[in-house]
Amino acid sequence: MERQTSLRDRLIDVGVDLVMTEGTSSLGLREIARRAEVSHGAPRRYFPTHHALLSAIAHRGLADLKDRFAAVTRGIPSARGQLETLGKSYIGYALECRGMFELLLRHDLLDSRRHTSDEPRLRELTLPLFGIIVELVARHREEEKGTRPLGTTRDMPPPAVAAGLLWSQLHGIAQLWAWGSLPLALGTAGTGGAESDVLHTLVAAATDTHLGPVNP
Missing domain, CATH: 1.10.357.10 (Tetracycline Repressor, domain 2)
Incomplete structure (x- = not known):
């Protein structure tokens, strides 16, 4: 059975794709949430700050x-x-x-x-x-x-x-x-x-x- 990707991983996946295709200026929490098709507040459950999300993407x-x-x-x-x-x-x-x-x-x-x-x-x-x-x-x-x-x-x-x-x-x-x-x-x-x-x-x-x- 295929393992389901967690929402946290999906948000990072979207962020990685964004930075690879559009650069760092595109890395906003709202844009990542929109592309991941979740609510604007959803990323903050895993990344309390914008810096935390950027760090996970850079990781x-x-x-x-x-x-x-x-x-x-x-x-x-x-x-x-x-x-x-x-x-x-x-x-x-x-x-x-x-x-x-x-x-x-x-x-x-x-x-x-x-x-x-x-x-x-x-x-x-x-x-x-x-x-x-x-x-x-x-x-x-x-x-x-x-x-x-x-x-x-x-x-x-x-x-x-x-x-x-x-x-x-x-x-x-x-x-x-x-x-x-x-x-x-x-x-x-x-x-x-x-x-x-x-x-x-x-x-x-x-x-x-x-x-x-x-x-x-």
Whole structure:
């Protein structure tokens, strides 16, 4: 017998569809209730604030991103290879799911101390996702230990700082590419989406910047 979707899940499903097709500006409780064909007050039984509903929708996006990361890195032995693949997947998600990408990391709106009653807490997913990058940076350094000249790793920032810088650069690449600014600046407008050779080159360069160049 097919399990019936709960009203809470149905409201989130409608919200996810809205943000994916029309962006974050469409995410109002009344519009979601209308599309779910329930009363305007029904969503508040599950989401006491607008922030709570947005957090639940963003939680779906983060769970999807986590699954994508796991899928694309499976079978890649080196930490460096996994990091570069994660970068390509992150940018691919940004271009494929523009509305969700704009929403899912807005902790200033969705998961701040001002909204302590809102559930689910997005940090329950975002912090572990960031932790994956930190762990891979640290593992890469262990894998590279002894293969670089003495002194070249002495001034490297802690893994968490390097991971934060790499994430920031990848996020900037994704956003500027989605806006069209970066393709215009590089003279590559119209050269393709997430599988563009130029994008792959940018991801590789960002990885080199924060991990060091590949050993010969």
